[in-house]
Amino acid sequence: MNRIRLFSTTTSLCRAGYSTVEPVHHLVPIRKSALKPGYKELLIPKDDIRSVGYKPKNIQHDRVNDYYENQLKSDLMLRLYEHDSETVIGSKLRPWETDSPYKLYRRARKPKGFYRPQKDIKPVTFKNVPELTSISINLYSKEALEESWVNISTRLQIAQITNAKPKRIYNKSNVLPWKVRQGKPCGCKVELVEEDMTQFLSTLTELVLPRIRTFKGISKKSGDKNGNITFGLNPDDIKFFPEIENFQDLYPNLFGFHITFKTSARTDDQARLLLSSLGLPFN
Amino acid sequence: MLRIFKRSLNSGKGIWSNFSNRSETLKVQNIKPHAATYHSPLLIDDAFKSAYEILQQESEKIYQRAQTVEKDDLKDKLLSQAESKNPEVLYNIQNGNDLDITQPVYRNHLKKQWENYDLMILMQRLEQFKVIPDTLPTIQPTVDVKVKFPHITNGEFNRWIVPGEFLPSFLTKQPPTIKLQQFDNYKNESKLFSIVLINPDEPNLETNSFKTTLNFGVSNLSLSLTDDSLDVTKYLKYENGSEEFSMFKSYEPILPEVNAGDYQRACLFVFEQPEKINVDQINAEDFDIRSFVNNYNLSPVGGTMWRQKYDRSVNDVRSEYGLSKGRVFHRVRKPFPLI
Amino acid sequence: MFKQFVRFKSISNTNASTQKVVNQLSALSASRKQPKLIKLSAQDLIKHQTIQNAWKLYSDKLARENRKMLKEQYESIYNAMEELKQFPELFEAAKDDVKAPFPLEMRIPTDFPPNQPWIYNYEK
Numbered sequence: 001m002n003r004i005r006l007f008s009t010t011t012s013l014c015r016a017g018y019s020t021v022e023p024v025h026h027l028v029p030i031r032k033s034a035l036k037p038g039y040k041e042l043l044i045p046k047d048d049i050r051s052v053g054y055k056p057k058n059i060q061h062d063r064v065n066d067y068y069e070n071q072l073k074s075d076l077m078l079r080l081y082e083h084d085s086e087t088v089i090g091s092k093l094r095p096w097e098t099d100s101p102y103k104l105y106r107r108a109r110k111p112k113g114f115y116r117p118q119k120d121i122k123p124v125t126f127k128n129v130p131e132l133t134s135i136s137i138n139l140y141s142k143e144a145l146e147e148s149w150v151n152i153s154t155r156l157q158i159a160q161i162t163n164a165k166p167k168r169i170y171n172k173s174n175v176l177p178w179k180v181r182q183g184k185p186c187g188c189k190v191e192l193v194e195e196d197m198t199q200f201l202s203t204l205t206e207l208v209l210p211r212i213r214t215f216k217g218i219s220k221k222s223g224d225k226n227g228n229i230t231f232g233l234n235p236d237d238i239k240f241f242p243e244i245e246n247f248q249d250l251y252p253n254l255f256g257f258h259i260t261f262k263t264s265a266r267t268d269d270q271a272r273l274l275l276s277s278l279g280l281p282f283n
Numbered sequence: 284m285l286r287i288f289k290r291s292l293n294s295g296k297g298i299w300s301n302f303s304n305r306s307e308t309l310k311v312q313n314i315k316p317h318a319a320t321y322h323s324p325l326l327i328d329d330a331f332k333s334a335y336e337i338l339q340q341e342s343e344k345i346y347q348r349a350q351t352v353e354k355d356d357l358k359d360k361l362l363s364q365a366e367s368k369n370p371e372v373l374y375n376i377q378n379g380n381d382l383d384i385t386q387p388v389y390r391n392h393l394k395k396q397w398e399n400y401d402l403m404i405l406m407q408r409l410e411q412f413k414v415i416p417d418t419l420p421t422i423q424p425t426v427d428v429k430v431k432f433p434h435i436t437n438g439e440f441n442r443w444i445v446p447g448e449f450l451p452s453f454l455t456k457q458p459p460t461i462k463l464q465q466f467d468n469y470k471n472e473s474k475l476f477s478i479v480l481i482n483p484d485e486p487n488l489e490t491n492s493f494k495t496t497l498n499f500g501v502s503n504l505s506l507s508l509t510d511d512s513l514d515v516t517k518y519l520k521y522e523n524g525s526e527e528f529s530m531f532k533s534y535e536p537i538l539p540e541v542n543a544g545d546y547q548r549a550c551l552f553v554f555e556q557p558e559k560i561n562v563d564q565i566n567a568e569d570f571d572i573r574s575f576v577n578n579y580n581l582s583p584v585g586g587t588m589w590r591q592k593y594d595r596s597v598n599d600v601r602s603e604y605g606l607s608k609g610r611v612f613h614r615v616r617k618p619f620p621l622i
Numbered sequence: 623m624f625k626q627f628v629r630f631k632s633i634s635n636t637n638a639s640t641q642k643v644v645n646q647l648s649a650l651s652a653s654r655k656q657p658k659l660i661k662l663s664a665q666d667l668i669k670h671q672t673i674q675n676a677w678k679l680y681s682d683k684l685a686r687e688n689r690k691m692l693k694e695q696y697e698s699i700y701n702a703m704e705e706l707k708q709f710p711e712l713f714e715a716a717k718d719d720v721k722a723p724f725p726l727e728m729r730i731p732t733d734f735p736p737n738q739p740w741i742y743n744y745e746k
Contacts, residue, residue, distance in 0.1 A: 007486045007493060007544075025415040027423060028406040035403060049670055052659060058677070067730045069688060074695050075724075081696075083703040083717060126689070126696040149643045156646045165650075202730060252642075269721075276723030279730060317663045324666065331669040334676030341679055368675045370668045378664055 057195070064198035064278070072277050073129050080124040080270060090118030119226070121266045130227065130265035130274045135197045137162060139257035140169070140187040145179050154255050155188045160243045162200055166190040187255075204259075205279035208233075208240045217283035218275070223268030229275060230260040297339040298346060299369055308383035311371035315378070338368045355469045363387035384464070384508050385471055394466040397427045405587060408447035414550050414588050417483050418495070418572050426585035427464035428553050432457060433515060449546070450589045453596035456603065458499065458534035462512040463553060463585065471509065475556040477502035477581060478513065481572055482537045484547040486612070497570040498549070500532035502579075503559050531562040538601055539593045540609040546590040554581035 033039045044051040091111035096103035111117050122128060139158055144151040151168065158166040166188035174182050192200055209215055218231040238254040239245055261280075265271040272282055302310070317323070342365045349361035366372050366388035375382065375389075382389040402424060409415050415422060429443045432450075434457040443462075444450065461478060468474065480499035487494040504513060505527065513528075520527055539547045552572070560579045576583070593609075601609060636644065662670060706713040 005493070006491050007488070008491050025410060025421045026406050027421075028402060030403045030407050034399060035407070047674075049660060049662065049667070054659075061733075063732065064730055073688075074692060077692065077696060078699060079720070081699050082719065083700075126692040129692070152643055152646050152650065156650050159650060165652075206730075250642075273723055276726075277728065279726070279728070281726050282723060315664055317665070321663055323663070324660075324670075327666060327669050327673070330673045334673040337676040337679060338672065368672070370672045373671060374664070374668050377668070 060195070062195055062198050064202055068131065068278075072274075073131075076274060076277060077124060077126060077129050079273060080130070082123060085123040087123065088121040090120050092117045119266065124270070128264070130263050130270050132197065132201070132261060132263050132274065132278065133193070134262045135192045135200055136189065136260040136262060137166075137192065137257055138169075138187070138189045138260070139166075139255055141255050142178075142186075143253070143255075144186050145171075145181070145184060148185065150253070151185045151187065153251070153253060157238070157244070157251060157255060158188055158190055158257070161203075161238075161241050162190055162192055162196060164190050164192055164196050201278060203241065207242055208237065209281070211240045212237045217281035220272070220282050223271065225268060227263045227265035227267060227271040228260055229263070229268065229271050230258055232256060232258045297336070298343045298365075299335075299339050299371070306383060306386055308386060309366060309369065309372055309375075309388075311374050312380045313378075314374070335370065342366070342369065356467070359387045359469045360391075363391040367391075384511075387469075390466060390508075393464070397464070397466070401427060405446045408588060409586070412447060412548055412588065412590070414483075414548060417548075418481065418550050419552065419576070419583055420573070422552075422583045422586055424585045425465075425467060426553060426555075427462075427466070428551070428585040428587045429462040429464070430551060430587055430589075431460045431462075433460045444587070444589055446587050446589070448589055450549075450591055451594050451596055452536065452538055452591065452600050455536045455549070455589075455591065456596075456600045458518060460512060460514040461551070461553075462514075463506055464511060465506075465508055468508050471507050473505045473507045473510075475559065476504045476506055476584075477554045477556055477560070477562075477579075478504065478551065479532075479554075479572065479575070480534075480537075480549060480551045481570055482547050482549055484539075484544050486540075486543050487569075493544075494568070495570045495572065496537075497532050497565060497567040498537055499534045499551075500562065500565065500567075501528055501530050502556065502562050504528040529562070531565055532567050535604070536600060537591050538597050538606070538609065539591055540612065541593050542612040543593070543610075546592045548588055548590055550588045551586055552583055553585040555584045556581060 033043060041052065046053040046055070047057075048054065091114055093108040093111055095108050096106050098104075124130070137158060139154050141150060141154050144154060155166050155168070167190065168185045169187050169189050171180050171182055171184045171186050174180060180186075215237070218229060222231055223229050234256045235254045238256065239248060244251055244254065261271070261275055263271045263274055265274055276282060298305075345361055345365035349358050349365065352358045352361060366386070369388075372388055374380075376392050382393065384390055384393065405424065409422070431443050432440060432454050435441060435454055440450075440454050463476060465474070478499070478501045479497060481495050481497055483493065483495045485494050485496045501513065506512075517527055521530060537547055537549050554576065557580055562579065565575075575581075597609065601607075703713070703716065706716055
């Protein structure tokens with residue numbers, strides 16, 4: 001077909017019979033959302049008071065953060081300092097040799113001992129002192145599988161304790177003996193950052209954990225080798241949270257949950273040291 | 284309330300209440316009073332006063348740093364930065380007051396505003412209607428070009444046109460007002476520009492294709508930040524003989540004929556000239572814009588476009604300009620296929 | 623007096639325990655959590671932005687100072703260890719890293735510390 005635009009040909013004849021990506025002849029990136037008048041209010045940045053998503057920050061003194069910045073950070077740097085230490089390279093994907101043409105486009109082999117490539121462990125300097133980045137709370141409730149209204153109570157309990165709105169979680173697979181059905185709500189999760197996180201941490205270390213008689217400390221075996229430490233609380237322990245304690249008749253059933261401390265530490269040892277400095281015991 | 288805002292702004296001895304070296308246009312203009320039922324947040328004035336002092340001290344430091352800087356663009360950036368947190372400037376920007384383009388802070392704000400909306404619209408339309416590869420290979424605008432047809436003073440067309448829209452022939456029969464907003468002219472110097480309006484969709488029956496016509500051409504147009512538009516007064520001066528620029532092609536509206544394509548694109552380009560040029564021997568009927576740009580060493584700095592098609596005002600405009608009746612194109616059926 | 627006309631009297635068939643769940647659901651609902659957008663006047667909006675700008679400037683400055691101090695501390699640790707290399711015994715002793723965690727008695731400072739600040743005859 002003639003691709004040159006002729007005066008006598010119609011546009012329909014010039015139309016391509018297949019989908020093509022048209023070339024671009026300029027260097028100006030075009031954000032289509034910025035051109036839509038309907039999105040105008042949604043595109044206001046969230047730290048602007050005119051935005052619908054505005055949430056005031058720094059509304060109270062964050063003593064955990066102040067303590068970390070003024071005291072713990074330099075202490076941790078000193079404790080984790082190792083002279084003349086070098087970066088420990090994590091095991092990476094292994095490329096195939098070049099001795100055979102069959103190996104040319106083969107996918108790289110898995111790293112030794114792991115399923116996916118491991119990150120490098122860099123020595124701790126003033127740039128990468130470990131810090132607590134977030135606390136993730138995960139509540140899985142078996143009761144919610146049988147009675148769906150139970151999941152309302154679980155979410156309310158987490159919302160009361162953490163001051164953040166939890167998300168529902170759903171079963172991913174079918175396991176008949178456990179009555180697990182795919183797509184059925186089975187608890188909730190929430191990720192706490194900044195002020196909510198430090199508030200939750202201080203409540204946990206000062207009001208809740210000291211009053212749990214059976215609590216001997218977080219297990220030293222806990223950890224995912226990447227500096228994230230997890231432990232769990234039983235339903236009996238939940239009543240020590242001050243938000244629950246004074247309104248126990250409003251919460252006839254309480255639910256235990258898992259708490260994961262996500263840190264920027266590269267190893268579990270470093271993460272444990274950081275958490276112990278924040279008042280969490282280990283055994 | 285109104286009094287407190289003004290008093291806290293202009294009572295101190297800081298840099299922001301000193302207008303000996305700073306322009307008066309940085310002062311706050313027309314403060315709107317609160318509604319009668321409005322209540323301010325508690326203690327906002329006390330916090331505002333101390334915040335104002337902190338920012339003012341920072342601004343003073345930036346002004347001092349700007350004095351030591353030699354480079355124009357860096358100095359402009361620092362001067363803009365020094366005023367960007369000034370509440371008076373913020374008030375003027377956010378409440379639609381007239382902004383003085385010679386002030387770096389306002390100029391940078393207008394540039395950002397242009398880049399975040401008008402420039403994106405322009406480039407989208409130039410690409411969408413295939414103006415860029417059909418006329419010039421590409422374009423990197425640095426100047427905001429706005430077009431308006433001032434002879435119609437009421438109705439829906441009394442505004443700057445949006446790139447790519449359809450315009451009727453009765454609107455485009457008179458030469459337009461063209462406004463060139465420069466942003467990187469730091470010292471408010473006069474620069475030389477040339478402007479062309481072309482139509483790349485004129486049918487060419489000999490080659491069974493299209494040719495480009497030149498409909499308007501102006502060169503040696505001297506513009507600065509404040510004197511920024513080619514408008515009626517300049518056209519009148521040109522006619523009087525007190526020339527400010529040279530017009531190598533007087534304005535001739537684009538008048539599409541019946542069935543001459545779906546629409547015809549009016550492409551207006553602005554070029555910056557390194558020196559004065561003398562344009563002669565222009566073939567307006569079959570104009571080659573790429574060789575024109577090469578011959579006179581022009582650099583494209585901006586543009587805009589609109590579309591036109593045959594409408595009921597075309598014949599009137601043709602007779603006004605003393606042109607013959609336009610052709611009417613029909614589909615000619617032939618015994619053999621065209622392709 | 624104006625008396626409101628009631629066409630239907632709402633009858634709830636819910637028992638007490640169901641009502642409790644309904645109340646829990648309403649406490650979770652988004653409309654309760656989402657505060658109303660504050661409508662500031664043009665002047666107050668500028669004042670608010672000015673306060674925010676000043677706070678940002680202040681906290682940036684604070685963070686910069688903290689970072690600088692931490693860097694200086696790091697450099698002095700490094701220099702001290704380099705100097706210790708002249709005394710191999712001391713250097714080896716300084717290199718030994720202590721595995722013990724921070725003591726549990728370390729507390730996050732409070733504005734209102736307990737009445738008895740220190741337990742002198744503390745036994746673990």
